[in-house]
Amino acid sequence: MHRTHAATSRIRRRSGLALIAALTAASLLLAACSPSAPAKPAATGRPDQNATLTVGLVLEPTSLDIRHTAGAALEQVLVDNIYEGLVSRTQDDRIVDRLAKSHEVSADGLTYTFVLHDGIAFHDGAALTAADVVSSLQTAKDDATVQGHADLAGVASITAKDDKTVVVTLAAPSQNFLFSLTGHAGLIFQKGGPTDLQSAENGTGPFTLQKWNKGSSLTFARNDKYWGEKAGVKTIVFDYIPDFTAGVNAALDGTLDVLTAVDPNLAPQLDKGGRFALTTGRTTDKGTLAFNNTRAPLNDQRVREALRLAIDHKAIIAARGAGTTMYGPIPQLDPGYKDLSSTAPYDPEKAKTLLKSAGQENLTLTLTIPSFYGSTVPQLLTSDFKKVGVTLKVNSVEFPAWLDTVFTKHDYDLSFVLHVEPRDFGNFANPKYYFGYDNPQVQKLYTQSQTELDPKKSADLLSQAAEIVAKDAAADWLYEDQTITAVRPGVDGFPQDSINSRLDLHGVTVTK
Template identity: 45%
Template sequence: MRPLLWLTAALLAVTTATACGTGGGGGETGPGSTQAATPPDDQLDLDAVVTVRMILEPVSLNPFSTSGVAVDQLLLDNVYEGLVSVVDGEVVPRLASSWEVSPDGLGYTFTLVDGATFHDGSPVTSADVVWSLRQQIAPGSTALRAAEFASVAGVSAPDATTVKVDLKQRDTFLLWNLTQRGGIVYKQGTDFAALDAKDNGSGPYTISAWNRGADITLTRFDGYWGAKPKNSKVVLRYIPEANAANNAQTTGQTDVQTAADATLLQPFQGNPGFTVYKGTTTDKFTLALNNKRAPFDNPDVRHAFRKAINKDDVIAAYGAGIKIGGPVPPQDPWHTDLTGVDAHDPAAARELLAKAGQSNLAVTLDIPNVYPRAIADVLVSNLKEVGVTLTVRQVEFPTWLTRVFTNHDYELSVVNHAEARDIGNYAKPDYYFGYDNKQVQADYAAARTAASDGERDELLRKVAKRASDDAATDWLFLNETRTVVRAGVYGVPTAETTNRFPVSGIAVGT
């Protein structure tokens, strides 16, 4: 699953990376639109407490080894930082003020910013960076993103403000991977198992409260080395149910509603107290077909399922989205239009199922209960049309993580793959998809060591095309998010917010 988001010189990210709006319009804006400019500080309540509705609560506050994009959404650039971050798809400085790459592409030298400290007051030094990255590359590392740093031969600190990363071979993804969880800089000697009880990042907020099942409070860290947040606290309220989220927003219990249900926006449209913003995402709602379990070990069956499902029906049921046909969203430089692969064709689907000897197939779908039931209902209807009986099993997200993602104990599953640039999942035969194509693995490996971005991008287009041609999974749609913002609230992120949600630029007018 995926990576991406930064801050120039530590200050710009929050406002620039957030194409957001201020309340007061009552309508719905389109992608790329911006909110009204945030007023000067003397017209803001810099001690305001902002409440934001979220959907998926993290299962742990340990970013080192805990799966789930909710961890990234909460912690990246809010509580923890890396050498670099990402803004509008571009890598930007964070704890590193600058970096240089050697002519052969095998050495990266980072210079740290001045004055950065952890929340316990100790300075962020090159020794902390070296220790953190060595936890990723250590033999047998339990780091969630350890595989992303397989190219790293060693990490060293020539002095207190310089970090040197040496590679075994070129790695065109290194900087990008450093913007993600694997690039977090921890204090040397951090006990990762203790992070649920006490964070110690270098970001603009600390976690002051976690009421499990309800909310998490981020409190401004007054010793932060970068730009001062424009609020004193942000309370993230986890409200999975769409109608309950609408009620919280309309009654003033929340100031911002992220991931608003696009079919339930009537209370906000034409209402001068709110503005609805439409934003791009890398959220790929994916139908996983367990390639290692019958009948989905048969490519004909996988292609049949793809052809049976009408993506327009799924998008209509969900309320927002675009067809993609493959694992790459349009934001990525290696995107290509694959919507014509396995286009909706129920007759062809029935023929393929008959060829595979599966004309009266019954299968089970595991889907986290945070997603609308309407998605599963469309799949039931579409598959019934081609002679497949689909049983839907809605599960809690932690159950999904254990049963499906970790144990691979499933036939079909739907989940939102929100991570950016996660095409490498299709080159992992032990990933929960069970997809194993040696050419895909070779092309992906070659892309990582490519001599240029153009060469990398061409190889990754081949990876995406082959994964689609093999029906490795099915891609139901790419989500377009809706964010509802109360009038008088500024600087709210509205694009690419599922995997990163920087809150220090959110401001409230006086």
């Protein structure tokens, strides 16, 4: 659910951030940069097949066990690089075949048939067969401790037609089934493999794990026996720096080839003299102000709506120097997006009226926020709420404490995190999620959207549900984020969209 980086020269300061179960980097964007800008100035020479690519990231994993550990930090670097699924997704969230060379869906939407590529092998040399696929998917379906378990709840059977063909049958049509397979639920592991996934791996991807220096870096090596096109660089080093300024310093002193999550206010330092090219990328990252819908007085819709109306969303974006306004739970890249700005116009006077009608004219609330998000958002919220008679206390905590207190125990009033996962509207159809939002009509519409085979009709159902959520003020969405990435000349093919949730580096090259 979030990310940043700290290290000046070669010295690193670590903040001990843990993996999150749905959030990622406070990635920021420079509005002047075009989303279609090239990843770098035109390079000369030829790609160096023995090159090392060093990438600055923010949030470091605490474990490499992607089967049992939630969080964008793991998915960002391991999926498509180390582990693969039958299908994957592009930067703009289109579904494409991966381990499967083809797939077919029956007319009734119940049967999915996948045919595997020839010659696929795990990193230990064992050939991948349909049995491995069946085992991986069946385990995810049956074992509640496996990430993606809920995504396979509607699967009726998983069978191997032969060594190269897998057939998955659903109990009911699912609009989101293929997309779910691009994430944790669809990753393929060796059947009965002995690998300790907490510190090692045995995937099928274009890179292998070379070394993990906990608290510092993660190093991948090219898999020269990869079944597909070989990776363009020999080595990738992910250098974890949880501080914006330190990340810029590391880039400027030559430590990094690429810096992600560049602070817009620091971006000009990297843009001078052609030392780096800055790209801006679209994301599904949602700066979410969560309301505890189960706790008084936030269980009163009038109070929640008042808080939304009290927030000057445009001022928040101006202060951050990045992002676009977002007034509903679905971002522009996801199905079902609709402009819901009418649900929360900036209106402090109406906010005060609503609070008065709810008997909450002198309200005090606590905002629990992971410390790595900084002070900009809390300060602006504190100021906005003060204008309508609400006192906001800010509780800045380390990320593991946020996970335990807010995400797991639901012990909070308000909270702020950046939810980065695409197509995660289902969180508002799940009363057990930490939002605590329970609306049967939303749940019904969401379920209908998932069983509707027509993508347009499915998106319309999601849009209807999202509008209800926004009008209910189930949460507030302070902004839809964008990312600035600094890429030095000579690095080609580095992704620029959706990189907080997926960073496929298979096609990146470094020119001599």
